[in-house]
Amino acid sequence: MAASVNSYFVPGYGISRTVIQHEIRYYCGSDAIVRRYTHEGRDGFLVTTSGPPLTQAQIEDIKNASRDYEERQAGRGRDGAGLFVNRPIPVGQQVRRSS
Structure with missing residues (x-):
C-alpha cells in the first residue's frame, strides 16, 4: 500500500x-x-x-537556524566587519556636485 503524500504551504518570512x-x-x-x-x-x-507535517515549534526552530545562518553568511563580508542582512551597505557612492 502506497503512503499518502501531502503538500502544504509554509510562509517564508524569516x-x-x-x-x-x-x-x-x-x-x-x-x-x-x-x-x-x-x-x-x-x-x-x-x-x-508522506511524513508528518512541520509543527509550529519545528518552524520556529527553522527560523532560529535561518537567523543564525544569515548572520554567519553576512559575517563573511569582504572587510570582515560582521555585516548583518538588511543593513544598508555603501556601494560605489558618488558625491553629487551642484553646477
Whole structure:
C-alpha cells in the first residue's frame, strides 16, 4: 500500500531557503522535498512529504537556524566587519556636485 503524500504551504518570512532545504528531511522524513512557492501573493515554500507535517515549534526552530545562518553568511563580508542582512551597505557612492 502506497503512503499518502501531502503538500502544504509554509510562509517564508524569516526562513532561509538553504536552511529549510537542509532541515526538511530531518523533520518530515527522507522523502520530503521543499521548493519556493507563492500562495495567495505570499512567498514561502511548498513542502511535499508522506511524513508528518512541520509543527509550529519545528518552524520556529527553522527560523532560529535561518537567523543564525544569515548572520554567519553576512559575517563573511569582504572587510570582515560582521555585516548583518538588511543593513544598508555603501556601494560605489558618488558625491553629487551642484553646477
